[in-house]
Amino acid sequence: MERIREIDLKLLLHSDYFLLFIVALVYIVIISGLATMSHNSFYTNAWDLGIYAQALYSTLNHGKLLYYTVEAIGNPSRSLFGIHFAPFLFFLVPVYAIYQNPITLLVLRPTAISMGLIPLYLILRDSGITRKWFITYFAAIYLIYPPMLVPISNFDILSFLPVLFLFALYYLRRRKYARAYVFILLALMVNEFVSLIVAAMAIYVFLMDWRENLERLKRKRIGLSMFFSFILLLTGILWFTLASIVITYFNPAALTTKWEWGDLGSGPKEIIFNVLTNPIRALNALFNDGQRKFLYIVALLGPLSFLSLLEPLALIMALPWLAASLLSVNPLYYSIETQYPAFVSPFIFLSAVDGLKRLMRHNSEIMRHLIIAMTVILLVSTLLIPPGIYFRFNETNDAIWLALREIPPNASISVMPDVYPHVCNRLEVYPYFVEGVNYVLINVYSWWYNVTLPRPAHIAKRWCDVKVGDDYGIILNMRGVILYERGYNGSVRYFSGVRFNYGARDVAGFSGKIIQVENGSMIMEVLVHEMEDQSPLFFKTPLKYLPPGRYNITALFKAASLISGEAIRFEVKTKPGEIKLFVIGFSGADLSANVWKSLSFSFTIRDPMPIEIATYVSNSTNIYFKSLSITQVSGA
Numbered sequence: 001m002e003r004i005r006e007i008d009l010k011l012l013l014h015s016d017y018f019l020l021f022i023v024a025l026v027y028i029v030i031i032s033g034l035a036t037m038s039h040n041s042f043y044t045n046a047w048d049l050g051i052y053a054q055a056l057y058s059t060l061n062h063g064k065l066l067y068y069t070v071e072a073i074g075n076p077s078r079s080l081f082g083i084h085f086a087p088f089l090f091f092l093v094p095v096y097a098i099y100q101n102p103i104t105l106l107v108l109r110p111t112a113i114s115m116g117l118i119p120l121y122l123i124l125r126d127s128g129i130t131r132k133w134f135i136t137y138f139a140a141i142y143l144i145y146p147p148m149l150v151p152i153s154n155f156d157i158l159s160f161l162p163v164l165f166l167f168a169l170y171y172l173r174r175r176k177y178a179r180a181y182v183f184i185l186l187a188l189m190v191n192e193f194v195s196l197i198v199a200a201m202a203i204y205v206f207l208m209d210w211r212e213n214l215e216r217l218k219r220k221r222i223g224l225s226m227f228f229s230f231i232l233l234l235t236g237i238l239w240f241t242l243a244s245i246v247i248t249y250f251n252p253a254a255l256t257t258k259w260e261w262g263d264l265g266s267g268p269k270e271i272i273f274n275v276l277t278n279p280i281r282a283l284n285a286l287f288n289d290g291q292r293k294f295l296y297i298v299a300l301l302g303p304l305s306f307l308s309l310l311e312p313l314a315l316i317m318a319l320p321w322l323a324a325s326l327l328s329v330n331p332l333y334y335s336i337e338t339q340y341p342a343f344v345s346p347f348i349f350l351s352a353v354d355g356l357k358r359l360m361r362h363n364s365e366i367m368r369h370l371i372i373a374m375t376v377i378l379l380v381s382t383l384l385i386p387p388g389i390y391f392r393f394n395e396t397n398d399a400i401w402l403a404l405r406e407i408p409p410n411a412s413i414s415v416m417p418d419v420y421p422h423v424c425n426r427l428e429v430y431p432y433f434v435e436g437v438n439y440v441l442i443n444v445y446s447w448w449y450n451v452t453l454p455r456p457a458h459i460a461k462r463w464c465d466v467k468v469g470d471d472y473g474i475i476l477n478m479r480g481v482i483l484y485e486r487g488y489n490g491s492v493r494y495f496s497g498v499r500f501n502y503g504a505r506d507v508a509g510f511s512g513k514i515i516q517v518e519n520g521s522m523i524m525e526v527l528v529h530e531m532e533d534q535s536p537l538f539f540k541t542p543l544k545y546l547p548p549g550r551y552n553i554t555a556l557f558k559a560a561s562l563i564s565g566e567a568i569r570f571e572v573k574t575k576p577g578e579i580k581l582f583v584i585g586f587s588g589a590d591l592s593a594n595v596w597k598s599l600s601f602s603f604t605i606r607d608p609m610p611i612e613i614a615t616y617v618s619n620s621t622n623i624y625f626k627s628l629s630i631t632q633v634s635g636a
Helices: 002-013 017-038 046-062 090-100 100-116 119-128 133-146 157-174 179-189 194-207 210-218 222-251 268-277 279-287 288-303 312-327 345-360 366-384 396-404
Strands: 439-443 472-478 480-485 494-496 501-504 513-519 521-527 538-539 544-546 551-560 565-576 579-587 596-603 607-618 623-634
Touching: 017 100, 017 119, 017 133, 046 090, 046 100, 090 100, 100 119, 100 157, 119 133, 119 157, 119 345, 157 194, 157 312, 179 194, 179 222, 194 210, 194 222, 194 288, 194 312, 210 222, 222 579, 279 288, 288 312, 288 345, 288 439, 312 345, 396 439, 396 472, 396 480, 396 494, 472 521, 480 544, 521 538, 544 623, 565 596, 579 596
Parallel strands: 472 494
Antiparallel strands: 439 480, 472 480, 501 623, 513 521, 521 623, 538 607, 544 607, 551 596, 551 623, 565 579, 565 607
């Protein structure tokens, strides 16, 4: 008995399944670990990680149907069904219940992708590709396929499409239509657009046996594959209709406010009608941003050495999304840095397997040459494509974590989108400013601070345009991170100021020239405004957002000779450079001939705002500039 168990164990350890399990496990650990580190560095955001995490949390704990607030301003029902019909999310509710944290979703994404190795292996085996080393290699290609790998630091339910489609395709090719239909239904539950892919799948099923089907049609008979293709077409149409009804019920304007297809229309029916009846307009849309769209196609097919083009039948199922993305004016739709390649990647892999099978018929030794080509292409694409994951551990992060500890678990809050996933386990949290919330958390140096939010939240004010009312007090002001509490009247409890230093090459819009001068045993660069230069503007500091507080300015100047009257004038401006907040002048008596003198002044701002300091000088002598520093000395 023990001998039998020992043999069984050896067989298991040497089996292809065990090898794939190890490959998948390593992949899940590495990718989820990197994603978690990126998440803890505030490189995840409300779109889409925060959306799904809050939707699952609200469903679990408050009985609200996929309730989320990220796009509340453009989706009044606040149900995810008002944007996407994705009932597949209900399968994730019990998984999220185990550990209610966005990190669960960051682990779930690589898990879902790696599950696709099972049907991919079965498809390879059925295609006659049984060499273990090549199966391992192809599995690795699948896992590091750039369009699937790049959005590491995010989660989207589309991550489940590859495994579902690959299982469906495996059973379709085996003519096990009932099992295939189960996975097709599961795929339909992921996203409403899948219904169009299923309609294209109906054509694929018919063409798989096109000779037999044509013969049957001549005899006025219907075969099983022909019947199933009809079922798929009907299913796609009915599901699209159902999804449209559900989405419209939760958000009546959802399907009539589409902007991603520009002049082609604002709703599915209008877009399809215009494409079919006005091909010139469709071609104009297709070639709009044509270079980037071409590179998108290359990025999809290139990592598999364009094998898909040798047997392109399976690419029929990729056509609906390729058409939608290439006709779009939204660059996110034709970028591999997003989740959308999940709509087409399983079909690209299937057609690549078919292309490989065709090559092997002509040359059995082609695999070795092919592996070299694929490896080179993957290495090149890996170097060219953005990594999709970033880390940042600094004092700003520490300030954000400290601010988050000050916010009670159930308090309402408006935060930056990159902080949103860390506070999404509550009902009232927004990635834009909402008057009346308990807390407002801002990071003036976040990438999100001065950008327009994605649609439909684009109508919300940009964070840089928000003015937090006087009914809020500041309890933390550290390194550009500001935490406001409604009704707080005390002093700032946590403060750590910002500081910026500018030398001769750091200032902007300057007149004069940069020269080198001796400073003891060292040579340094300074900016000189010569007498012949008639422009009174010497230089400006680059426009920089500053948090509220008091600032000390210190600058080093010297004059070639004594000056009577005003020698230097500083103007602190905002919006940008349009509004003068503070003006101060220094006379010639404040400078000495050929001696560096320090000029200092202070100003205060009550709100975060873009600031530049313009410096004007007299042209009665040469004036030299060495450095200027801006130091925040208080937080209120």
